[in-house]
Structure formats: C-alpha cells, structure tokens
Amino acid sequence: MTKRALLQDDHPCRDCSVSTESLCCALDADALSDFRNQGGTICLAAGEPLFHQGDLADCVFSVTSGVVKLNAILPDGRRQVVTFLFPGDFVGLEMNDRHEFSAEAVSDTRLCRFLKGRFERFADRYPALAAARYRRAASELASAHQKIVMLGRKTAAERLASFLTDVHRRIGTAEVSGAKLVPLPMSRGDIADYLGLTKETVSREFTRLRTSRIIRPRSVTLVEILDPQRMRELAFGIAA
Amino acid sequence: MTKRALLQDDHPCRDCSVSTESLCCALDADALSDFRNQGGTICLAAGEPLFHQGDLADCVFSVTSGVVKLNAILPDGRRQVVTFLFPGDFVGLEMNDRHEFSAEAVSDTRLCRFLKGRFERFADRYPALAAARYRRAASELASAHQKIVMLGRKTAAERLASFLTDVHRRIGTAEVSGAKLVPLPMSRGDIADYLGLTKETVSREFTRLRTSRIIRPRSVTLVEILDPQRMRELAFGIAA
C-alpha cells in the first residue's frame, strides 16, 4: 500500500513522493495544511551543503528525493560519513542546539523543511505525529547500531557487501526480470569515508567482487548484483 | 536540580535514583502509579543476561543502577559491544519485534521493566512521556553517531581516550579535590570489543596513557585522570 493511497484526494502532501513512513501520514488534511507550509521546500544541487557543523539547529528536514550525506571532520582532516540519508529519511532529528555534523547533497536533492519549535508543538498535539517521529528515530538508531558492528568488526570486503546490500534495500530496483540494480550516486571517496576505509581499498574490493562474479558494474554509478546469496553471506560475515 | 526536587512528595518514583532525564518525570503521581507497577523491577548479578539476540522484544527497560552492555556476535564469533548502558539509560528502545542484540549485566544491576504495548498507550495519552521518550532516543542516536566517527576514523589511543572521557561523563566522580576518577566495571575484553580493538591493544594503550602521565590507574577497575586537557585533545583527535 503506497502512501498515496492513505491520503485523501485533497491532502496537501498527496504529491509527496516519499514512502508510507513519512510523518505527514500521521496528520489529517486540516492539521497538515496548517503544519506543512511553515518551512517550505529546499532544492540542492549535488555537492551543495545543507548546513555545517556548528550551525544553529532550528530546523528538521525530510528528504523527498535525492541523497544527503552527514559528514564528520576531525581537526586534522580525517573524514567520516556518519550516514547517507535517502528519500523518507529525516535530517536533524538530534536534539542539540547546534549541528554536530555537516550535511551535504550527494545528488540533486529536494527536502521539506520544518521549524523545530513548531514541530514540537504539533507533536504534543498530535500523538500520531509524535509516534511517527519516534519510530523514525528508533529506526535510525537501529541502523546506527548495525553500522557500529560493521565498523568495529567487519573486514573491508564485508563492509562493502553490507553497504551494497543496504543501499539496494533503500533505493535499489526490485528483482524484476532477475536484475538487482544498485545505484551509487556517491563517489568512491564518499563510500570509503562511510565504511571507514580508503578509496583505494574500496576500489580494490569492488574489483574483487567483480572478479568473484558477485557483482557486475554497469557503470561507476550503477552495479548489478549477480549473486545476492553470496552477497548477503559476505555482508553478515559468514563467508570464509 | 535533582529529579527528586521535581517530584511531589507522594510520587511513587520519588526514591528512584536515576537522573532528571528519567521518563517518570514526565508523568504526574496519578498517571505514574497507574503506569509503573506493570513490569516490576529486575535485579541482575554481574554477568547475567537480560535477553538474547532473537528474543521477543516486548519490554523496555530502564537502568536504575549498575551497567549493562549490548552485545553483537558475528557467526564466526567476532564480538562487538554496541553500547554500554548506564543509570538513566533505556534498553530496548528499538521498534523491532525481536532483539537484534543480546543484553548482559556488566556489574550488579537493577532495572525497571515496562511492557511495550502499555508504554505505547501511555505515550499516546501523555505527550510529555512521548517527548521524553523521543529525547532519549535522539540522545542515544547522537552518541551512536559519535561512536561511528570513533570506530571509523580514530586510532587506538584516541578510541581509549574517547571511551574514558565518555565513561567519566556518565559515571565518573566530579572534580572534587582535583581528582577525576573513572570507574571501569567492565573487563579489558569488553572495552576492546566496545572500541573495535583487541584486549592486548587496549592494555598497551592503557600503559601508554600511564607512562605519558595522562592517567594513573588506582586499580584495574578505577583510573584517575591526571591531565584532563591532554585527554580531551587525544579523544577529539587533536594530539600529534
């Protein structure tokens, strides 16, 4: 069941492309029309920043299309991509006054902006909205925990397999006609910084997956998963 | 301001030792007395499990004293401590039906148990409870993000410094008479599995911190921070 189906015809988010998980589903048309047009929509070209480490965090954003990365930078320049955010994800759920990390569009991106204070008041008034927001945060927490396991204990090959599996789950094409396609809008450097590796290692692991016939790169930004079974085993740390 | 000060004299959680952050503060005495005695209290000796990977996740727990660890185990035995939970923290905030990780008492521990379904209904009825729960999840998410940076990009020395800083913030003694003491109820192996290292490396880094006069171990389970400044610099990745 798509989100579209859940909304009345005159629902102002009817044309919003994000999934059922979207917070807007938690509100009826009247409440929503009051709620939504407070922050407006934001469009970013690939590479454009949404905010920087240290900026005032008075807004929450919902990604409606494109991909955003959350970036941490250590004083000496080491970089860690904390998370990639896909359509349906929220940016800025943390409750700090200032952003701990910077956010940047990976590909051309559209977002909905919500003022935090207003969000709070609506959450108090509409339990369904509060519940949806909580569910989002809990699910972000669950994937952060998975990522901790990956960074703490998995090998380079396992990390890349986990990554491809995750991205496929989030924005990959379904198994129509047997082809599992994974778009990779981010650079190898971004993937490396996400996996806690270097771009050289990521590159090498890509070619290992290719020569093992587990993936077939259609281009730099699109890979086909040839052997989902072995891919999953690698991702979970089962393979030899 | 302590939590105690916020609660009426007849508040049933008046004697609960956890901080202001506790969810109970979000409820008045009547609502709370209805709410609390549904799950009861749990006492665990050091080493006892609270639940296992795969168990039905129908409860949420609040740590009131002691320390709990969340454990991930890969098929071949590699282990990752996803997080340590200190008094005031919640266990099982994730929304999955089954636990992704196992939970085990590190030291003798007391917890409050809440039934998830009941929790949900109360959250819908009391916005303040929902908000407090959300704040908890958001703060867990923020520290998970910090941990991702640590595991992805910090050196062994930096990881240990980060860890000691964090533990001090959570359960260390204040700077009375200049002595910053950090209790370490968990084993070196647990610390290693938390930091994505081996116990040998953790041990070596402890002695390096000692020989650099940054810490002075009072015993295996209690260290004094001699140079908080350099400690913090190390933790943030500033040191050479």
Added chain:
DNA sequence: ATCGAGGCTTGATCTACATCATTCCCGCAG
C-alpha cells in the same frame, strides 16, 4: 576530434594493530 582535469583503478611498499605466546599480578581457598 583533441585536450585536460578529476575521479577511478592498479601496483609497490609501509605500518598500526592483530595474533600468538609468555609472564605477571592479585584475589582467594586451603
């Protein structure tokens, strides 16, 4: 068509941390 720049891949070497192997320490039972 040609050039150039930036990102990707591949190769050679280096190193931080893992692994394997003792030894040490300390609490505890006798």
Added chain:
DNA sequence: CTGCGGGAATGATGTAGATCAAGCCTCGAT
C-alpha cells in the same frame, strides 16, 4: 603463608589495509 586460577600486561611476529605513486578512463570544454 602458599599455591592456584583467571584476568591483565608484555613481547615477538604476522597481516589487512593505509600510504605513496603511477597510469587510465570519462566526460565536458574548446
């Protein structure tokens, strides 16, 4: 006090992945 057992520390060696250094596509500008 003495001997024992398990965690912690230390030492010797191995290795996954980092770093350094070329080449090599790809695509857009000329």
